[in-house]
Amino acid sequence: MTMQKVLNEIKVLAKKKILYLPHAIRQMSRPDRIISPDDVRDVLEYGEIIEDYPVDARGHSCLMFRQKKQGRPIHVVCAPKEDYLAIITAYIPSLVEWNADFKKRKKI
DSSP: HHHHHHHHHHHHHHHHHHHEEEHHHHHHTTTTTOOOOOOOOHHHHOOEEEEEEETTTTEEEEEEEEEEETTTTEEEEEEESSSSSEEEEEEOOOOTTTTTTSSBBBOO
């Protein structure tokens, strides 16, 4: 499946139903992050896929990224399912692990 097809599927499923997995809720609720469901929806609607995991143990998933102008960067890992979009995690990427554009992992 092409990245554009995956992105289109994500957008369609996000409008249907989003299921936040417990790990995602814990990560989004951390006091040093506080990522809202609206923040996640923004990434899903306007972000880009920066990593694709077609054979992940949880099923096909991907890492999405978005940074609003003058805003903080946000990464969201999601997995398209038949009737919903699962949010596996959401976090603020660190410059320790990511390049300055937050789109490529640093080789450590």
